[in-house]
Amino acid sequence: MLGRLILLIAFILAVLTIIQLFKNTPKSQTKSLYWKVGLSASAIILILLAASGRIHWIGAAIGAMIPIVRRSIPLLLRYFPMVQQYLRTRPQQSPSANNTSEVKTAILSMTLDHDTDRLQGQVISGPFSGHYLDSLELEQLQSLMGYCHQQDKDSAKLLMSYLNHRFGNQWQTSPPPSGDGNLTEDSAYAVLGLHRGASRDEVIQAHRKMMQKVHPDRGGSDYLAAQINQAKDILISKLA
Known part of the structure; x- marks a missing residue:
């Protein structure tokens, strides 16, 4: 006891x-x-x-x-x-002490604040490297999307989440640009995932691959398809 x-x-x-x-x-x-x-x-x-x-x-x-x-x-x-x-x-994801999550891919670094539901991102490689996504206009983000589709699928998915978060469906339904003045030559290369010096055949091949991925008939964006077509036209005219 x-x-x-x-x-x-x-x-x-x-x-x-x-x-x-x-x-x-x-x-x-x-x-x-x-x-x-x-x-x-x-x-x-x-x-x-x-x-x-x-x-x-x-x-x-x-x-x-x-x-x-x-x-x-x-x-x-x-x-x-x-x-x-x-x-x-898989994309690298890490939680932080201040209730945020960070996801990194080959091209983008994205941070989600769980308290405010705010999504922020930065381009870490490729065109617009070093720029914050919030500082880019819709047309520039569309160009970046083309590059991501060409280079890294995880980055394309991540950027699509950001675009939906920031613009809703507007980014897919906006009227396509007209005229060559909307895309610079550098932007055209970026959209097709090419570098300066690419040949005419490389431009055509890159355009074909991109359209197979983002054509509206396959669930892609009209805007992005127009950007890709315009990028091809600009580069082909320069190489003619």
Whole structure:
């Protein structure tokens, strides 16, 4: 009876001590404290079970788990390369302490503020590199979309999310530009994902590939299709 009373008092004191520890620990360190408390509690429970002669059931549980683990190993070995490949190719996403999420692709870096639902982004490579998306006009963003479609599908999907967030459906229903003055030669190269010095055949091939991806009949944008056609016309006229 006395032994049980001592154990009860020790348990109450331990709980009070743990509560005080959590109160005095900064939030940034609570995760590590959870681990320490959990490991310490597990060690104490194992010691008490060993002292009371009741630890035999742990061995039985481990024995029951062995066949399950042995059957699972081939499955893990089979699917591990697939999981590894997915982790390598997916866009990098990282949560931050101020309730925001950041997603990076080969061309874009995007940040979502979960409190305000504000989506911000920056171009980190290719045309408009270093520019913030908020500083670009719709026509410039359409040119960037063409480049993303050519170079990186993840970037194209990410930019499409930004365009829908900022413009709604307007960016897909806006009237297409007319006249060569809407696109510069550099922008035309960017839309088709080409560099200066590209040959006429390269321009035609890039145009064909782009139109296969973004043609309105395949769910693409009328505006973007018009930009791609205009980019081809500008470059072909320069190479004539």
